[in-house]
Structures are given as structure tokens and as C-alpha cells.
Amino acid sequence: MRQRTLFTILLGATMLSTPAMAQTLRIALASEPTAVDPHYHDLSPNNALAAHIFGSLIEQDELQKLHPSLATSWENDGQNRWTIKLRQGVKFSNGEPFGAQDVLFTFCRTQKNETKVSDSFVDVAANFAKVEAPDDSTVVIETKAPEPLMPTLLSALPILSASIVKHDKITYDVANNCGVTGPWPVVNNFNDGTAAIGTGPYKLKSYVRGSGIELERNPTYWGPAEPWATVRFVPVTNAGPRLAGLLAGDYDVIENPAARDLGRIANDKRFGHVITPSTRVIYFQLDVARDDSPFVKAPDGKNPLKDARVRKAMSLAIDRDAIIKRIMDGAAAPAYQFLPDGMSGALTNPPKLAYDPAQAKKLLAEAGYPNGFQVTLSSTNDRYINDSQITQAVAQYLTQIGIKAEVDAMTRAVYFPRRAKREFSVAMGGWSSGTGEASSFLRYWPATPNAAKTVGGSNYGGYRNEEFDKTLATALSTFDDAKRAELLQQAITIVLADGAFIPLHFESTIWAHKADLKVTGRADQYTYAMSVKPAK
Amino acid sequence: MNDDRLAGPILADTPLREKVLRRLRNRPTTRGAAILLGVLVLLALLAPLIAPQNPYDLAALSVMDNRLAPGEQGMAGLRFWLGSDAQGRDMLSAILYGLRTSLLVGLISTLGALVVGVTAGLVAAQFGGAIDALMMRVVDFMLGFPSILIALVLLASIGRGVDKVILAIVLVQWAQYARLMRAAALVERRKEYIEAAVNFGLPTRYIMFVHLLPNSIGSVLVVSTVSIASAITLEATLSFLGVGVPVTQPSLGLLIANGFEFLLSGEYWIAVFPGLALVALIMSLNIVGDRLRRSLNVRA
Numbered sequence: 009m010r011q012r013t014l015f016t017i018l019l020g021a022t023m024l025s026t027p028a029m030a031q032t033l034r035i036a037l038a039s040e041p042t043a044v045d046p047h048y049h050d051l052s053p054n055n056a057l058a059a060h061i062f063g064s065l066i067e068q069d070e071l072q073k074l075h076p077s078l079a080t081s082w083e084n085d086g087q088n089r090w091t092i093k094l095r096q097g098v099k100f101s102n103g104e105p106f107g108a109q110d111v112l113f114t115f116c117r118t119q120k121n122e123t124k125v126s127d128s129f130v131d132v133a134a135n136f137a138k139v140e141a142p143d144d145s146t147v148v149i150e151t152k153a154p155e156p157l158m159p160t161l162l163s164a165l166p167i168l169s170a171s172i173v174k175h176d177k178i179t180y181d182v183a184n185n186c187g188v189t190g191p192w193p194v195v196n197n198f199n200d201g202t203a204a205i206g207t208g209p210y211k212l213k214s215y216v217r218g219s220g221i222e223l224e225r226n227p228t229y230w231g232p233a234e235p236w237a238t239v240r241f242v243p244v245t246n247a248g249p250r251l252a253g254l255l256a257g258d259y260d261v262i263e264n265p266a267a268r269d270l271g272r273i274a275n276d277k278r279f280g281h282v283i284t285p286s287t288r289v290i291y292f293q294l295d296v297a298r299d300d301s302p303f304v305k306a307p308d309g310k311n312p313l314k315d316a317r318v319r320k321a322m323s324l325a326i327d328r329d330a331i332i333k334r335i336m337d338g339a340a341a342p343a344y345q346f347l348p349d350g351m352s353g354a355l356t357n358p359p360k361l362a363y364d365p366a367q368a369k370k371l372l373a374e375a376g377y378p379n380g381f382q383v384t385l386s387s388t389n390d391r392y393i394n395d396s397q398i399t400q401a402v403a404q405y406l407t408q409i410g411i412k413a414e415v416d417a418m419t420r421a422v423y424f425p426r427r428a429k430r431e432f433s434v435a436m437g438g439w440s441s442g443t444g445e446a447s448s449f450l451r452y453w454p455a456t457p458n459a460a461k462t463v464g465g466s467n468y469g470g471y472r473n474e475e476f477d478k479t480l481a482t483a484l485s486t487f488d489d490a491k492r493a494e495l496l497q498q499a500i501t502i503v504l505a506d507g508a509f510i511p512l513h514f515e516s517t518i519w520a521h522k523a524d525l526k527v528t529g530r531a532d533q534y535t536y537a538m539s540v541k542p543a544k
Numbered sequence: 545m546n547d548d549r550l551a552g553p554i555l556a557d558t559p560l561r562e563k564v565l566r567r568l569r570n571r572p573t574t575r576g577a578a579i580l581l582g583v584l585v586l587l588a589l590l591a592p593l594i595a596p597q598n599p600y601d602l603a604a605l606s607v608m609d610n611r612l613a614p615g616e617q618g619m620a621g622l623r624f625w626l627g628s629d630a631q632g633r634d635m636l637s638a639i640l641y642g643l644r645t646s647l648l649v650g651l652i653s654t655l656g657a658l659v660v661g662v663t664a665g666l667v668a669a670q671f672g673g674a675i676d677a678l679m680m681r682v683v684d685f686m687l688g689f690p691s692i693l694i695a696l697v698l699l700a701s702i703g704r705g706v707d708k709v710i711l712a713i714v715l716v717q718w719a720q721y722a723r724l725m726r727a728a729a730l731v732e733r734r735k736e737y738i739e740a741a742v743n744f745g746l747p748t749r750y751i752m753f754v755h756l757l758p759n760s761i762g763s764v765l766v767v768s769t770v771s772i773a774s775a776i777t778l779e780a781t782l783s784f785l786g787v788g789v790p791v792t793q794p795s796l797g798l799l800i801a802n803g804f805e806f807l808l809s810g811e812y813w814i815a816v817f818p819g820l821a822l823v824a825l826i827m828s829l830n831i832v833g834d835r836l837r838r839s840l841n842v843r844a
Contacts, residue, residue, distance in 0.1 A: 404603075416790070
């Protein structure tokens with residue numbers, strides 16, 4: 009007993025002394041960044057890491073609203089010309105001053121990026137016709153087609169330092185190497201730290217894939233200094249060990265503990281947590297184009313997914329509320345469209361996607377499949393929250409209306425390349441709107457592929473609808489916010505009616521942390537050390 | 545079985561079959577393990593008849609019944625004696641069916657490995673020279689890698705499925721049989737009756753399969769009983785790591801993996817009960833197999 013008292017006192021003393029020594033912040037990540045190179049792969053964990061080291065011209069706050077960062081102002085002439093004023097007196101972590109040259113170099117690098125994965129960040133500058141720097145603190149961009157979302161696109165682009173390459177005067181002239189005389193940096197130059205030079209609040213100390221990332225405070229940062237001298241990110245893919253690590257004091261903050269485990273920390277004064285609704289929608293994408301789809305087997309030899317009635321039946325068969333209650337433990341909201349209600353361009357009051365198995369069976373019979381057909385649902389098992397459990401539950405619901413569903417859940421490293429090669433018939437997807445606007449989902453997933461316009465890059469189901477494409481194209485080049493939102497709403501209504509995508513729910517993100525910290529949850533699901541402050 | 549015959553002392557001329565049976569019976573541990581194994585095999589065989597639910601039929605499951613504690617009743621009135629998993633699967637039924645999968649995989653893959661390994665070993669011993677050297681180097685190569693690694697790489701590339709798991713286990717296990725068979729056959733080949741058969745001018749194939757095989761396979765067969773247990777362990781490990789059987793047809797290993805996620809939430813039954821079943825199965829197989837091996841005096 010006395011030993012225990014002594015232990016409690018010691019423990020209390022250690023905990024009391026923590027804020028005073030608030031030097032190192034240890035964060036356990038559910039999903040590890042795949043590189044330090046900020047232009048390597050447009051992936052949430054990568055983008056989150058990049059924000060620590062590399063600043064961007066414009067910053068998105070926790071609700072995805074835009075704020076000045078390296079740019080102090082941006083202006084459009086009502087046509088295709090954008091003028092951006094840069095912040096003065098900013099220095100990179102290697103002491104070099106930041107200026108228009110670095111912005112031009114960054115734009116060039118997105119087009120000269122040999123090691124990138126699946127065209128990441130190419131789309132930002134794809135629409136640029138001409139970029140000029142009249143002086144060192146001004147950048148003027150002229151686009152080929154109107155780009156109303158320019159500030160949002162720029163907010164997603166981390167800025168590099170031109171000092172990482174040999175160069176003459178940098179010009180935005182991609183065909184002539186932009187004035188760069190040495191080799192362009194590749195992903196490994198960033199991972200080993202040599203090219204990881206940015207204007208962010210932290211700088212890279214070490215990056216060891218699979219074991220952790222260490223950052224230290226950037227003394228040359230232009231903004232208010234961060235409270236942490238060092239930050240350690242440790243990847244712990246399994247939710248159980250992640251929480252166990254927090255309970256044991258190994259981590260200060262953890263990403264996404266399982267919602268069912270929150271009970272363990274809810275009544276414990278030593279810990280706190282935040283639950284934040286995100287824009288990430290989880291859905292199934294159906295192969296609606298091919299007669300011979302790899303994972304569908306119907307008695308008549310056709311692809312039943314081409315029939316809108318079958319797709320409608322599949323959606324009616326799923327009890328979204330039950331999945332949220334029983335599988336997600338309440339930490340999700342049902343999705344009847346692709347962006348949470350009320351966000352820019354989303355329907356304000358979308359028709360509820362009801363659970364009606366009787367009606368589903370009737371529709372199946374009408375479509376000529378009274379005894380159903382066979383289908384395999386493909387999904388990841390380590391990317392989205394409870395992904396493989398969700399897929400199994402959906403398979404259950406489909407089986408109950410007579411569609412014999414099997415499940416193939418695999419690791420994301422295998423899943424994403426296979427999906428890109430269109431090897432699946434019904435594939436799980438998860439998309440969070442990087443722009444906070446409905447156009448983000450619409451331009452990548454249901455749009456007819458068009459490389460020049462950088463739309464339709466993820467249309468693996470082969471969905472085509474001319475009216476939709478026309479509406480989306482008009483929306484994408486409309487500057488008037490209200491008018492654009494209206495067009496996007498029309499586009500969403502068309503996609504929903506065709507049923508080629510079956511939305512399930514919007515994920516909520518959870519962060520659990522020690523009680524002496526304050527964590528601000530972000531709608532984009534990014535885990536930032538900048539979102540963690542001592543509670544005081 | 546006549547008990548009187550098994551009661552007397554074991555003599556040099558006691559028939560082998562009786563010797564073995566008697567040694568098995570004389571040890572209480574072994575007897576207990578044999579009975580347990582018998583019960584588990586019976587349960588696995590009768591699973592479709594005695595399981596309260598078909599855990600592989602998705603239409604029979606309901607998400608609304610998920611993660612019920614042992615003894616609770618589901619929406620449709622079914623009582624879940626050992627609780628239910630995250631998909632609303634009855635754990636008792638899932639364990640019975642899981643036992644079936646485990647035993648099936650263990651038996652078929654061991655049999656497959658046996659056929660491949662024995663043939664390879666026999667060929668190596670009979671023909672010698674370059675063929676022997678080449679085959680034994682392949683065997684060395686296979687034994688040099690950790691078996692779990694080979695199986696993981698193979699399954700990661702060909703995908704999930706009971707048939708694929710069996711294939712992977714055959715691939716990692718045949719080498720040990722090949723080595724054992726070759727050694728036994730080499731010893732046997734030096735015996736006079738084989739020389740006599742050769743001098744008679746009997747065809748090689750005849751000598752191999754009619755004389756050499758039956759006389760040298762004994763030890764290999766005995767070792768294979770222990771190997772069934774390791775095949776089952778390997779299947780469970782692979783399924784635990786997520787590359788084994790499909791998620792909709794869980795084996796014991798996959799059930800444990802699923803339950804592992806819920807341990808912190810206090811839902812112990814999803815991992816613990818299948819774990820106990822797996823331990824019981826492997827322990828009883830090991831004890832019986834080991835006893836068998838020792839009573840026949842075979843070195844693995």
C-alpha cells in the first residue's frame with residue numbers, strides 16, 4: 009500500500025513537471041507518410057507532414073477556410089489573370105531568403121517531377137499559360153482556362169526553395185528547363201534531408217521509413233514560434249497498440265483510436281479526446297461500363313451493374329444507420345451525397361438514401377435478376393476507418409436481397425494500383441475534399457476522363473454522362489460563387505440519380521491526447537503538431 | 545479392441561501395431577490428448593449439423609447482432625453461447641467451422657507435401673549424381689528461408705483462398721520430407737534385397753515404388769503427423785497476418801486476428817475462444833504425434 013502511495017506521488021510529480029519541460033511532442037500516426045518530398049504523392053499523411061516543413065502560399069485552417077501565409081494577398085482580374093503578393097522578410101530553414109524565384113521554381117518542379125506517384129500535383133500548374141515575376145515579391149499567373157479555384161489549388165501546394173538546385177535566373181519556361189542547370193531533385197533528396205528546406209514552423213531532423221520522423225523547431229520561421237522544440241511522429245498502424253501506447257505514456261497524442269475504445273479514456277482524468285467531422289466520404293464505385301466485368305457473374309452472362317435499377321437496389325439494400333451504429337460506433341455521419349450537407353456546392357437537403365430491402369428485391373426482379381447474381385466487393389483493410397468491416401457488412405446486406413457478395417480486402421499498397429488498372433467491379437473509395445468544395449470529388453471520380461483538363465483521373469468505373477460533364481465544365485470555369493454552387497448541386501443530383509457511386513458515410517476523425525494538451529481537430533483529417541498546444 | 549491383448553508386457557515379438565497402441569494407452573497425457581483430438585475431429589466433421597448458425601452464409605448474419613457477450617440473445621432469438629464477432633457471427637459456430645478449415649488445410653497440405661517430398665527424395669536417392677545434387681541444393685535453398693516468409697510472399701502475389709493457402713504450405717513443407725525420404729531410401733538401397741532386385745533386372749520404376757518406397761516411408765509418415773500441427777499453425781499465422789483465408793470464411797487464425805482488435809475494448813471472447821480451440825487442437829496433435837514418433841523410434 010505504501011509503495012503504491014509512493015508510486016502515485018512520483019507519478020503525479022512526473023506529470024506536474026511535464027508542462028514545464030514541454031519540449032518534445034510524441035505523436036502516434038495511424039497512417040505513415042510515404043515520403044518527405046511534398047510533391048511525391050498527393051496523400052493525406054504526406055500533405056500533413058509537408059505542412060510542418062514547407063509552407064504554402066495560402067493556408068487552410070481547421071475548417072478549410074483560406075488565410076494568407078507566404079502570400080499576403082491574391083487578386084483576380086475577372087478573367088484569367090491572378091496577381092499574388094508575397095510576404096517579405098521570410099527566410100528558408102537554410103537561411104536563404106524567400107522570393108518569387110522560389111514560387112516559380114516550385115511550379116516548374118511539379119511539371120519536372122520524375123519520381124511522383126499517379127500525377128500528383130501536376131494539375132495545379134497544368135492550367136498555367138504564363139507565370140511571371142515582375143519583382144521579387146509579386147507573382148502573376150495567367151491561366152489557359154478560367155480557374156476560379158486558384159487560391160484553393162495554391163493552398164495545397166508546398167513551396168520549395170530554389171536553393172536546392174543549381175540554377176540561373178528562374179523563369180516559368182518548362183520546355184527550356186526553367187533556368188535550372190543542375191539535376192532536378194528526386195524523392196530521395198528530400199527523404200535524406202538535403203532538399204527538405206522549407207519555410208514551415210519545423211524542419212526535418214530525421215526520416216526513417218517504418219520507424220519514425222523527427223522534426224525540430226525552425227528558428228528562422230516567420231510566424232510565432234511553436235511550443236515544441238522537437239516533434240516525433242511514430243507510425244503505429246494498429247488502433248489497439250496505439251491506444252495502449254497513449255495509456256502507457258509512450259505518446260502524447262494519437263490519431264484515430266477505435267471509437268469503441270473511447271470508453272477507456274472518457275472517464276480517465278489523465279486523457280482527453282476530440283471528435284471532428286471530416287469531409288471524407290466512404291463509398292463504393294461500380295463498374296457501369298464493361299460488359300465483361302472481372303468480379304461480376306450473372307446468370308444471363310451480362311454485367312447487371314450496367315442497369316440503373318440494380319444499382320438503385322444495391323443502395324436500398326444497405327442500412328447506413330446500422331453500419332454507423334454497430335461498426336463505426338457512432339463516429340460517422342450517413343452520406344447521401346459526396347460532401348457533407350451545407351458545404352460549398354453540396355446539396356443543402358439531399359434526399360435520404362433509405363434502407364428498404366423489400367423495394368430492393370422488387371427492383372432486382374424488375375431488372376431481370378429475381379435470384380440475384382454474384383459479385384465480389386473489393387476494399388482496403390488498412391486505409392479507411394474500419395474499411396474491411398464496412399465492406400463485410402455491405403456484403404451481408406447485399407446477400408440478404410439475393411446478391412451473393414464476397415469480400416476481397418487487401419492492403420492499400422496492393423489495392424490502389426489494382427484499382428487504377430480497373431481490376432475490380434465494385435471497389436471501395438474514400439475521398440476528402442482538399443478544396444472544401446463539391447467540385448473536388450466530381451472532377452476526379454464521375455467526370456469523363458480528360459487528361460488536358462485534368463478531370464476524370466479516378467473514373468475507374470467508366471461512368472459517362474454528357475449532361476453531367478457539361479454542367480461540371482461550366483461550374484469549373486464560373487467565378488461567381490453562388491452560381492458555381494448551383495451548377496455543382498445540379499451535377500451532384502445527376503450523379504446521384506445514376507447511382508454509379510453508392511455513398512455510405514462521412515468519417516469522423518478522433519484524436520486522443522494527454523489531458524495537459526489542447527488539440528484542435530481538423531476537417532481535412534490532417535494531424536499537425538501545430539494543432540497541439542499545452543493546455544495551461 | 546481386446547483389452548487383454550494389450551495388457552501384457554511389451555516383448556520383442558509383440559506386433560508393431562499393438563506396441564504402438566499400447567504405448568499410446570499407457571500414458572494418461574497421451575490418452576487424454578488422443579481423446580481430445582478425437583472429440584475435436586468429430587466436432588469439425590459434424591459442424592454443419594451441430595452449429596447453431598452457418599457462419600459462412602452472409603444472409604444468416606446480422607450486423608445488428610455484433611459483439612454480443614457470451615450468453616446474450618440476438619435479434620432473431622438465437623442465443624450466442626460464446627458471444628458474437630464484429631459481423632454478428634456466432635463464435636461457437638465460427639469456431640466449429642474454423643476447426644474444420646484448420647483440419648482440412650492441415651491434412652490436405654501435409655498429404656500434398658508428402659507426395660511431392662517423398663517423390664523428390666526417392667528420385668534423388670535412386671538416381672544420385674547430378675540429379676541428387678541439384679535436388680538437394682533446391683531443398684537446402686527452401687529450408688534456408690523461414691517458411692512463413694516464403695508463404696507470405698507467395699500469398700501476397702497470388703491472393704487469398706483456402707486452395708492457395710494449401711499450395712503455399714505444400715511449397716514450404718515438401719523440402720523436409722524430401723530430405724528425410726532421401727536419407728531413408730539411401731540406407732535401404734544398400735540392403736541385399738534391393739541389390740538382388742537390381743541383379744534380377746527389374747525395371748527401376750518397379751524397384752523404386754514397390755521395394756524402396758514401402759520400406760523407407762515409415763519414418764516419413766510418422767514425422768508427418770507432427771507436421772500436420774505445424775501446417776495448421778502456419779495456416780493460422782498466415783490468416784492472422786491477413787493473407788490466408790477470405791474474410792467472409794474465417795478460420796481460427798483469422799478469428800483470432802479479428803478479435804485482437806477488440807481486446808482493449810474488453811470484448812475478449814472474439815479472440816480468446818478461437819485461441820483456446822487452436823491451442824487444444826495443436827497441443828493434442830503434437831502430443832499424439834510426438835508419442836507416435838517416439839514409440840516408433842524415429843528421429844525427425
